Amino acid sequence: MGTDDPVVIPHPPRWPVYDRAAADRAAELIRRGRSFDYDHGPEIAGLEAAFSRRHDGRHALTLNSGTSALLAAYFALGLGPGDEVIVPTFTFLATASPLFLLGAVPVLADSDGPDGTVSAASIERAVTPRTRAVAVTHLFGHPAPMDEITALCRRRGLALVEDCSHAHGSTYRGRPVGTFGDLAVFSIGGLKLVSGGMGGVLLARDSRHYDLACLLTAFKQRSERTVRDPRLRRLADVGLGGNLRISPPAAVLAQSHLDRIVELVAAKRANVHRLLEPLVARPGLTGPVIAPHVTMGGWYDVVVTVDPERAGFSRDDLVAALRRQGVKADVPATRPLHLSSVFTGAEPGHRHPYPPDVLARRFRHRRGDLPAAEALHDSWVSLPGPYFNDTAGALVEPYRAAFHAALDRLGAAGPPVPAAGGAR
Ligand SMILES: Cc1ncc(COP(=O)(O)O)c(C=O)c1O
Numbered sequence: 001m002g003t004d005d006p007v008v009i010p011h012p013p014r015w016p017v018y019d020r021a022a023a024d025r026a027a028e029l030i031r032r033g034r035s036f037d038y039d040h041g042p043e044i045a046g047l048e049a050a051f052s053r054r055h056d057g058r059h060a061l062t063l064n065s066g067t068s069a070l071l072a073a074y075f076a077l078g079l080g081p082g083d084e085v086i087v088p089t090f091t092f093l094a095t096a097s098p099l100f101l102l103g104a105v106p107v108l109a110d111s112d113g114p115d116g117t118v119s120a121a122s123i124e125r126a127v128t129p130r131t132r133a134v135a136v137t138h139l140f141g142h143p144a145p146m147d148e149i150t151a152l153c154r155r156r157g158l159a160l161v162e163d164c165s166h167a168h169g170s171t172y173r174g175r176p177v178g179t180f181g182d183l184a185v186f187s188i189g190g191l192k193l194v195s196g197g198m199g200g201v202l203l204a205r206d207s208r209h210y211d212l213a214c215l216l217t218a219f220k221q222r223s224e225r226t227v228r229d230p231r232l233r234r235l236a237d238v239g240l241g242g243n244l245r246i247s248p249p250a251a252v253l254a255q256s257h258l259d260r261i262v263e264l265v266a267a268k269r270a271n272v273h274r275l276l277e278p279l280v281a282r283p284g285l286t287g288p289v290i291a292p293h294v295t296m297g298g299w300y301d302v303v304v305t306v307d308p309e310r311a312g313f314s315r316d317d318l319v320a321a322l323r324r325q326g327v328k329a330d331v332p333a334t335r336p337l338h339l340s341s342v343f344t345g346a347e348p349g350h351r352h353p354y355p356p357d358v359l360a361r362r363f364r365h366r367r368g369d370l371p372a373a374e375a376l377h378d379s380w381v382s383l384p385g386p387y388f389n390d391t392a393g394a395l396v397e398p399y400r401a402a403f404h405a406a407l408d409r410l411g412a413a414g415p416p417v418p419a420a421g422g423a424r
Helices: 020-031 042-054 066-076 098-102 120-124 146-156 207-217 220-226 230-237 248-259 261-280 315-324 356-362 371-379 385-389 396-409
Strands: 059-063 084-088 105-109 131-137 159-163 183-187 200-204 302-306 380-383
Touching: 020 248, 042 059, 042 200, 042 248, 059 066, 059 207, 066 098, 066 159, 066 183, 066 200, 066 207, 105 356, 120 146, 131 146, 146 159, 200 207, 207 220, 207 230, 220 230, 248 261, 261 302, 261 385, 261 396, 302 315, 302 371, 315 380, 315 396, 371 380, 380 385
Parallel strands: 084 105, 084 131, 131 159, 159 183
Antiparallel strands: 059 200, 183 200, 302 380
């Protein structure tokens, strides 16, 4: 192999990884014909009870995805045509896209601060007389500033939905995320720290929201058991139009991660700290900025910020150099929504629900509209966080060696330079 050939680092299986007991339980369910459940069997009831216990006794409902859970949350709030919901621009598309189905209008708010989350100030700039609700995403596992956001929502009479999909196990002032909003949603699918392959969880403070979400999600067998309000329970025979249920095998797989969440969060924290050391020791590179009163749980994406002036190379140079050393580095896959198709003028759906003035105001974004989120996305290198959920940390040392090699090749091995105004 020539010295310029790309290096290959053997990667272990990517998350979600399951222990033997969890895989056996899922297989046993399949063998017993329990690959689905119209009712409220022990696997689903158990996962909901565990989420509820971890989140101040909130009403917990499992669904087939985080996207479905967001749809159910917005549906339960009664959002419909013309209602505006403030959504961070820096989030996964599903924080906004279920609103299209309801005819409600996502209004995008800029990031505020180094973690990429929204703040009360950035939300407030997006408020109009039509605003009914606010959604926040605890981006990449860093909690948004919930004190000021809950105060704003109270003051303005707005409902609050937390999207906790990146933030399993994260806390804000000692309280778990998911306990601040009227409703909270966790994806428990794909690469999330708690993952059943496909799945979502909705948490509701108000049992009426839970009841409406349940009627949207489940059929008679379950709704008759778990919908509390007798007037709403009467609707259980027909439901409210969705079939968004999780499967028992997915529930037991997710439960196996939830049962180990303390261990998984501790392992992830240790892995990420050790992983980032060689990078953040270099001038111009900084690791995630974590506020003193929060803890990071899920840590969905692990990002490093490149300041090209001080580093002497660009973000894209670093991505390319890391990739040559076998690191699965990239720009963050989660990118500001206002630069995506629907928000830059491609109409949302073949029969979109929005009148021309709404399309003109909310779906014709251009670069520069929400500059803080753009600047963060343009400066971040994403490392493949889900590989570091692995409690053995198998990739940490190979990646550290690759980081040293990449930085050496970029010629960034010199002594630190002063932050500003000094000689370079
Ligand atoms: C912030 C956020 N919200 C919602 C979702 C949607 O979850 P799901 O893929 O389970 O539908 C995701 C998925 O990646 C996400 O990252």
